[in-house]
Amino acid sequence: MKKIVLITGASSGIGRAAALRYADKSYDLILVARRLDKLAELRDEILGLKNIEIQLLQIDISNSKEVENSINSLEDKWKKIDILVNSAGLALGMDKIHESEYNSFDNVVDVNIKGLLYMSKKIISLMLEAKVNGHVVNLGSTAGRGAYAGGGVYCASKAAVKTLSDAMRIDLIDTPIRVTNIEPGMVETPFSNIRFRGDDKKAENVYKGIEALTPDDVAEVIVYTTSLPQNVQVCELMLTPNKQATGRDIYKLTNLDEK
Numbered sequence: 001m002k003k004i005v006l007i008t009g010a011s012s013g014i015g016r017a018a019a020l021r022y023a024d025k026s027y028d029l030i031l032v033a034r035r036l037d038k039l040a041e042l043r044d045e046i047l048g049l050k051n052i053e054i055q056l057l058q059i060d061i062s063n064s065k066e067v068e069n070s071i072n073s074l075e076d077k078w079k080k081i082d083i084l085v086n087s088a089g090l091a092l093g094m095d096k097i098h099e100s101e102y103n104s105f106d107n108v109v110d111v112n113i114k115g116l117l118y119m120s121k122k123i124i125s126l127m128l129e130a131k132v133n134g135h136v137v138n139l140g141s142t143a144g145r146g147a148y149a150g151g152g153v154y155c156a157s158k159a160a161v162k163t164l165s166d167a168m169r170i171d172l173i174d175t176p177i178r179v180t181n182i183e184p185g186m187v188e189t190p191f192s193n194i195r196f197r198g199d200d201k202k203a204e205n206v207y208k209g210i211e212a213l214t215p216d217d218v219a220e221v222i223v224y225t226t227s228l229p230q231n232v233q234v235c236e237l238m239l240t241p242n243k244q245a246t247g248r249d250i251y252k253l254t255n256l257d258e259k
Contacts (some may be wrong), residue, residue, distance in 0.1 A: 002052070004081050006030040006166035008061055008119055009088030011038035014222075015188035017215035018085055019113075020046065021223045028053045030078060032070075033088070034060055035092060049168030050054055061088055061115030062107075066198050080130040083226050084123045085117045085137045089157075094150030113164070120168065127177055134177040135226045138165045139218075142185040142238060142247035155247070158183075169170070170237060178233040180225045185247065188212040209252030210243050 005022045009015035011033035023046045029038050035046030043054045055078055059070045071079070089120055090111045092104040120136060127134035128129040143151055165181035171177060188207050218239070225234040243251040 003027045005083040007085040011035045014086035014215045014218045017219035018222050026052055030055045032057045032059050043117050052238055061119055062110035062117045062249045065120055066236045067118040073178040079126050081123055082132050083135045088137045091154035108153050108157050108253045113160045133230050136179045137222055138181050140181045140183040140184055148248045180234050181236045183238040184218050185244045186212040189215055213241050
């Protein structure tokens with residue numbers, strides 16, 4: 001029987017790359033995002049190459065009722081979910097905390113923390129009911145290991161992902177469900193465009209002078225951690241590009257260095 005993977009934030013970035021990678025392994029997919037058109041494009045791309053089944057769910061994961069109702073609407077066969085990848089997340093702006101807008105606090109906390117909790121509560125309950133050897137993968141960040149200027153709320157949200165991952169692992173210690181926190185460093189995705197509210201120039205500058213990770217790099221690691229023998233649980237895994245040591249320590253080439 002094919003395994004079923006549910007991926008949030010599947011319309012772009014790491015979530016999209018994870019969907020493609022799991023499709024390569026012939027897993028059936030439940031793809032979740034707010035943009036149904038992007039999910040449909042991804043579904044059509046995958047089905048043009050692979051003989052698998054795909055369900056699309058348009059959900060705002062920060063809305064607990066939407067999460068509950070959408071998952072409940074699935075046919076019973078789709079509720080036997082083996083792997084949950086909590087990939088959805090965002091950052092907004094680079095403002096100091098006291099200069100930020102209230103709605104930016106709400107958006108980051110609602111998606112990065114509450115959305116992860118809502119999805120995890122619902123899907124873990126289904127995993128336990130179905131008695132599957134489940135696996136929850138939470139997308140944290142190197143930012144969760146220490147704050148940086150202008151990233152206070154985002155860093156705090158990813159620190160929460162680390163703590164929640166640890167707590168889930170403790171809560172599930174007497175079950176066959178594994179929990180992994182993946183903490184990427186710089187990954188070149190639409191993340192920075194969202195952070196800078198569509199300012200492409202600012203977004204591009206984030207990655208100048210360094211070969212950032214790609215979504216495919218992170219997806220490869222996600223799939224690796226969920227493909228290990230059942231007795232092996234990767235609790236936490238941090239990965240960065242070669243010129244990044246921590247969330248704050250990054251070496252970027254300048255034009256002078258390149259000469």
